[in-house]
Structures are given as structure tokens and as C-alpha cells.
Amino acid sequence: MRVFTMLPMRHWREVGPFAAAVEGAGFDTLMTAELNHDVFAPLALAALATQRIELTPSIAVAFPRSPTIMASQAWDLQANSDGRFVLGLGSQVRGHNERRFGIAWSPPAPRLRDYVRALRAIWRCWETGEKLDYRGEHYKLTLMTPDFSPEPTGLPMVPVTIAAVGGAMLRVAGEVCDGVRLHPLCSRRYVEEVALPRLADGMGRSGRSRANFDVFGGGFVVTGPDQKTVAEGMEWVRKRVAFYGSTRSYLPILALHGLDELGQKLHAMSLEGHWNEMAAEVPDEVVRIFAACGTYDEITRAIDERFGGLADSIEINFPAGTPAGLQGELLADIRRIPHAFAGFDTRW
Secondary structure, three states: OEEEEEOOOOOHHHHHHHHHHHHHHOOOEEEEOOOOOOOOHHHHHHHHHOOOOEEEEOOEEOOOOOHHHHHHHHHHHHHHOOOOEOEEEEOOOHHHHHHHOOOOOOOHHHHHHHHHHHHHHHHHHHHHOOOOOEEOOOOEEOOOOHHHOOOOOOOOOOOEEEEEOOHHHHHHHHHHOOEEEEOOOOOHHHHHHHHHHHHHHHHHHHOOOHHHOEEEEOOEEEEEOOHHHHHHHHHHHHHHHHHHHOOHHHHHHHHOOOOHHHHHHHHHHHHOOOHHHHHHHOOHHHHHHHEEEEEOOOHHHHHHHHHOOOOOEEEOOOOOOOOHHHHHHHHHHHHOOOOOOOOOOOOO
């Protein structure tokens, strides 16, 4: 099983040393998330400080950026990391698109399918000299002059993965993408009964192989040297479950476990502004539905039970001060958990 970890994003001077240390410990991928800081700049700094590790935003919000802008950012990260970049995209929800980014909303699954195809048309134009003539439902791109075309890289095409929760987006991921970023509010049962069948349906439509498709996540991982640290980590997850569970988009995941009433209550509390009280409504047994929890000597087994046979990649952020040697030992154990993903098919 592959293991991702989060880059520091606030203070850029921390990025290089952190990235080098994480690569030395044996992590597979460094990731960022588009929250309260720029999602791409830390990856650029990490690319210059490392040699092997994969680099990815998980995720960058797609629709506020034109495909051409996104293609350019991804191109330079791929070129300057010598082919170690993976573009992780997400649609974000309607409220954020309209009220935070100020852009028009349309059904996200068909639009993101079109977006990914547009990206690949732009990249083929730049790498192979193919004329840009992309005419999709949402994007029509027909102009690319030499002055605005970067030099060919001689590298593989950038892999593209997307965040997906509902059936339509899961099918799009399987149909046109190289992987999926499952939401943290995702249970083993949801992955088995909902996500994987719809991903397989999408792959069947385009002839994509599961061996070349990376399934990331579908839950949290909480670990530490002792039960006190694990309990503290579970409190953080409890807050995240309460926050995500208050969003109606994720109600079907809760409903699968008979937690409809909890979801409705959390949503009502969010509308009333009771954000600080919401976590108290989430009991330990619900936290464990969405998280693999255990001390260092327990966590590999917990991850295998929670994610084994389903996910190819997970995220772990070790507590500060965890010795590098111990991190390496734990990562080696986790990476022995079998998974289906064999590598991206990024041929031109």
C-alpha cells in the first residue's frame, strides 16, 4: 500500500527540509490541499528538495481555473520534478463555486469529464505538436501559438485524479482519470458497496485497467506512540466527521450506516452556527467507522482491516517528534499490504 503525507503549507522555508526528511523516511507521495494557502507553491519547493517522491495537490479546485491555466501549472511542476507530478482535481460544491469563487455553476460530473479531456488535448499539443482543436460541451480550445507553448518535456503525460463521492463523479473518475481521491468521510462499506462498483463501471466504458488506477483514501488514519496520543487524534477526526457530516452532500454515506438522524442534526446545528458543539454529537463508534485507529504497534493491522483490499494509497501524518527510523519501519510494514495499483499508464 502506498502512503501519502501532507506538506507544510503556511511557511515555505519549512517545505524543503520537511520534504527531504519525508522522502528519506520512505513515504511515497507528498500532498497539499487547497484550503487556506496556495496549493501549488509548496509542491514546487518540494520538487527542488527531493529526487524520488511523488508530488500532488489533493485537491486543487478545477473550475475557477481555466483548463489552460491548470495545464500550464501542471506542466511546469511535471517538468521541474522530472515526471513526479500527479494532478489531483476536485469540483468543490456549488456554494463555494458561486459565492467564494464567483463563477457560474453547472452539473459538476460532466463538466469535470470535459475539463480532464481538455487538459490532455492541451498537453498533447505542447508535447507532440498536435494542433489544438478541442471542442467539448463546456470548453472549446482552438488557439495555441508558439509563444504560448512550453517546450516538450520528453516525460510521460501528467496523471490526473479527481475527488469523487457520488455515483456520477465516481463513474467519471473511472472513465477518464488515472485515479480517484475518495473523501475522508468514507467507510469501508461505502467503498465496497458504492465506490468500487461505480469506478468499475466507468473503467468499463473506456477500457481502463484497474492496475493503472490509483484508489486513494476513503477514511482517516490515527496513530501515535501511546493511547493518549491516539485519543487526541480521534478528537481531531471527531471534529472533521462532524464538519463533513453537517453537509447534505455526504448524507448518503451516513445513511448507509443508519446515521441519517445524526446527519440531519449536524446540518441543523451548522445552520444555527453551533460549530463548536457539533463534535460532541459524534460518538467513538462513529469515529471508528471512518478511521483506522491504533498505537504504532497496532496501526498496520488497523490499516489492513480498514483499507486492505480496497485502497491503494492512504494518508498518514505522524505526530511531531516521531523518530525517522521508526517512521521508516512503520512505513515499510504498511507498504507490504497488497494493493491492486501497479502504476499509471501515461503514454502519449
